[in-house]
Amino acid sequence: MxxxxxxxxxxxxxxxxxxxxxxxxxxxxxxxxxxxxxxxxxxxxxxxxxxxxxxxxxxxxxxxxxxxxxxxxxxxxxxxxxxxxxxxxxxxxxxxxxxxxxxxxxxxxxxxxxxxxxxxxxxxxxxxxxNLLGEVDKNNQNLFEKNPYIDEELLKNNKFFKTEEPILAFRKKARGKKINLNLINEKKESLxxxxxxxxxxxxxxxxxxxxxxxxxxxxxxxxxxxxxxxxxxxxxxxxxxxxxxxxxxxxxxxxxxxxxxxxxxxxxxPRLFSLYFSKKKWVNKMNFQPSHFHLKLKNNPSLFTADFRPGNKLIIDALIKFKKILFPLKFLLNFLREYFIFSNIFIHPKYSNxxxxxxxxxxxxxxKKNYQNKLFKEFGKKIYTFLKSSKKIFPLYINYFPGYGADxxxxxxxxxxxxxxxxxxxxxxxxxxxxxxxxxxxxxxxxxxxxxxxxxxxxxxxxxxxx
Ligand SMILES: Cc1cc2nc3c(=O)[nH]c(=O)nc-3n(C[C@H](O)[C@H](O)[C@H](O)COP(=O)(O)OP(=O)(O)OC[C@H]3O[C@@H](n4cnc5c(N)ncnc54)[C@H](O)[C@@H]3O)c2cc1C
Structure with a gap:
């Protein structure tokens, strides 16, 4: 045939x-x-x-x-x-x-x-x-309510950092009103x-x-x-x-x-995970809230991008799976999760490995090579110093490098x-x-x-x- x-x-x-x-x-x-x-x-x-x-x-x-x-x-x-x-x-x-x-x-x-x-x-x-959320130009926007806890207001007069807003990959039409992210059906509406x-x-x-x-x-x-x-x-x-x-x-x-x-x-x-401890609850009802803004260096915006999201059940489950020793604290971690601020810091591909x-x-x-320690510490510290100066977090943070490829x-x-x-x-x-x-x-x-x-x-x- x-x-x-x-x-x-x-x-x-x-x-x-x-x-x-x-x-x-x-x-x-x-x-x-x-x-x-x-x-x-x-x-x-x-x-x-x-x-x-x-x-x-x-x-x-x-x-x-x-x-x-x-x-x-x-x-x-x-x-x-x-x-x-x-x-x-x-x-x-x-x-x-x-x-x-x-x-x-x-x-x-x-x-x-x-x-x-x-x-x-x-x-x-x-x-x-x-029908994605955010704005590609003035004629095309589906605006959503941003969480005021960590937002661009913090950066108004910052010498080193600037913000950029991402597009959020959820489907919803604003019809003149701002969309409340907590009412989004995450499973059905994500891209x-x-x-x-x-x-x-x-x-x-x-x-x-x-x-x-x-x-x-x-x-x-x-x-x-x-x-x-x-x-x-x-x-x-x-x-x-x-x-x-x-x-x-x-x-x-x-x-x-x-x-x-x-x-x-x-x-x-290459990605660095950071965890900061917030002074106030960052209330959110989503399973996995995306970051509402990205933080970049003013003088070298492509060097890294940091995003911020509140702790959620999915992240706590992953944490416990990875560090089994934390299992007895699961209830407490979930109770406190809205005081956790997680950040992904994605780094320029010239550091690809x-x-x-x-x-x-x-x-x-x-x-092959191993850059992470010095470089990542430096970036992590810059962001921590900024958040601390905003008086939004306690003077304590954890950085964790999950390995090359885990981005x-x-x-x-x-x-x-x-x-x-x-x-x-x-x-x-x-x-x-x-x-x-x-x-x-x-x-x-x-x-x-x-x-x-x-x-x-x-x-x-x-x-x-x-x-
Ligand atoms: C947890 C997670 C979070 C992420 N977050 C973001 C984010 O916030 N923003 C962002 O921009 N990107 C993000 N990414 C990256 C994003 O998922 C990828 O860039 C994207 O999936 C690439 O799409 P793709 O179609 O090229 O590849 P894939 O989605 O991997 O699709 C590849 C397809 O090829 C098929 N395939 C593979 N091998 C074969 C084979 N031998 N024969 C036939 N078919 C085959 C697979 O079944 C699949 O259908 C994230 C990824 C993960 C895993």
């Missing part, structure tokens, strides 16, 4: 692929996706258990998925690195946080003005279509891959193939995908291929395809456009095969933006219109 040849196949069903598909289907009537759903079969053979030492609160209970993701994709994570992944409908996009940077332009300056405009337009379209699919794509003609891709190769003008579902192998043939498997897997598939045996640096934003390399028939992810922001391995070492052109096509398109974070770099998903989705949406 003659094998079916697809015109186009998308791999992955995270927010990058779905954003691509959403705009692709504006002009086309159907699409096929290869993406693997949760399964009971246990794949985990590669010993990656050390990465589970601290699962982010959103991913607690998903241990098997995380391990299977690496086993299936034959990626071995060396000790000390804490990269995460989860192979199921939506991948990491189903656990992702709640904030998007809105000043995306600064990270697009390497591209032609035409490309910059297209990505920015797609970004605004996503904001409007998904996860599953919710995006239900809202925008459920009634479209999308055919899911429940397989994972093991290898890509070329035959004449076509692309061959060798896939498996753990029991059976299957081969797909396509004229055009769109990869949105998340940076790690897309990078490994392309390294294999291009026979790159040298190491590739994975860009990321993750690498991927092919080794025999699998891939290894590892880190979940992996990007910039293949890069597009005119950048050094670009493997892709400005349309995100592989220079060596224009029929392969990359729509996830591996094509982009985020120096100013420390919350990359908005740009990833906007770029994928742009490619979906143009392909």
């Amino acid at each position: 003659k094998k079916k040849i697809y015109d186009i196949l998308v791999v992955g069903s995270g927010l990058s692929s779905l954003s691509f598909i959403d705009s692709y289907l504006e002009k086309n009537d159907k699409i096929d996706i290869i993406s693997f759903k949760k399964t009971k079969k246990i794949f985990s053979q590669i010993n990656n258990k050390h990465i589970l030492k601290i699962l982010p609160p959103q991913m607690i209970g998903e241990e098997k998925q995380v391990l299977d993701y690496f086993s299936i994709n034959k990626i071995f994570i060396k000790n000390k690195t804490k990269i995460f992944g989860s192979l199921e409908f939506g991948g990491l996009s189903n656990y992702w946080g709640l904030q998007i940077d809105k000043n995306i332009k600064k990270d697009l300056i390497h591209y032609s003005t035409k490309t910059q405009k297209k990505i920015i337009n797609s970004f605004i379209e996503i904001f409007i279509k998904q 996860t891959a599953n919710n995006f699919f239900k809202r925008n794509l459920k009634n479209r003609k999308i055919i899911f193939h429940n397989y994972f891709v093991e290898k890509i190769s070329k035959y004449k003008k076509q692309i061959i995908l060798q896939c498996s579902n753990g029991f059976q192998k299957k081969t797909f043939i396509t004229k055009k291929l769109v990869l949105g498997c998340g940076t790690l897997v897309t990078t490994k598939l392309i390294m294999d395809y291009l026979k790159i045996n040298t190491e590739i640096k994975i860009n990321h934003h 993750l690498y991927i390399k092919k080794q025999n028939n699998h891939f290894v992810v590892y880190s 979940f922001h992996y990007f910039g391995t293949l890069l597009m456009g005119n950048l050094k070492k670009s493997i892709l052109n400005e349309n995100c096509q592989l220079n060596k095969n224009k029929n392969i398109y990359i729509v996830d974070g591996s094509a982009l770099k985020f120096q100013n933006n420390k919350y990359p998903l908005g740009v990833i989705m906007a770029n994928a949406r742009r490619i979906g219109k143009e392909i």
Whole structure:
């Protein structure tokens, strides 16, 4: 029997692929996706258990998925690195946080003005279509009530710091009034891959193939995908291929395809966790409140971004899981949680310390140097000093570095456009095969933006219109 040849196949069903598909289907009537759903079969053979030492609160209970993701994709994570992944409908996009940077332009300056405009337009379209909270310009805003405990008022006359407001990835329309975040249905209204699919794509003609891709190769003008579902192998043939498997897997598939045996640096934003003790209760009724503002250095805004959120049940559960010794204090910690202020401090990708390399028939992810102590202490102290001077916290804080990779922001391995070492052109096509398109974070770099998903989705949406 003659094998079916697809015109186009998308791999992955995270927010990058779905954003691509959403705009692709504006002009086309159907699409096929290869993406693997949760399964009971246990794949985990590669010993990656050390990465589970601290699962982010959103991913607690998903241990098997995380391990299977690496086993299936034959990626071995060396000790000390804490990269995460989860192979199921939506991948990491189903656990992702709640904030998007809105000043995306600064990270697009390497591209032609035409490309910059297209990505920015797609970004605004996503904001409007998904009814996100915040403001992209004066005409497009869904304003929400900010918590006055830690807000931009604190920084009015600050010499060193400035604030930026993120977009919050919840759906809601303001209709002239400010939205009360405590009344948001977090599960239903957040921008996860599953919710995006239900809202925008459920009634479209999308055919899911429940397989994972093991290898890509070329035959004449076509692309061959060798896939498996753990029991059976299957081969797909396509004229055009769109990869949105998340940076790690897309990078490994392309390294294999291009026979790159040298190491590739994975860009990321090393993260420091800080805990401060507030003098007053920071009342909030959300399970996981996003930060209402980001703190940056005035003289070097891309060096780091700090965000602030009150303690919540999910974070306390994660804390206890990680430090079992705290279990007898669970009740007390929950009682006091609204006095805790948690901060993520995401650092410039020049301090990235993750690498991927092919080794025999699998891939290894590892880190090399160890910067964290001096650098992180310095940043942590700066922020603590600022909060202390505001008289909002007690003179006590805890910094914790969860390891390289535990920021979940992996990007910039293949890069597009005119950048050094670009493997892709400005349309995100592989220079060596224009029929392969990359729509996830591996094509982009985020120096100013420390919350990359908005740009990833906007770029994928742009490619979906143009392909
Ligand atoms: C807890 C957490 C909090 C986060 N918070 C934020 C935040 O606040 N702001 C922000 O901007 N970003 C945040 N991120 C990062 C964000 O989640 C990622 O940037 C985003 O998920 C990337 O989307 P993606 O579609 O490229 O990849 P993914 O969401 O990982 O999707 C990849 C897809 O590919 C599929 N896949 C993988 N391997 C294969 C294979 N071999 N064959 C077929 N399919 C495959 C997966 O099943 C999945 O469908 C957070 C991440 C986590 C985990």
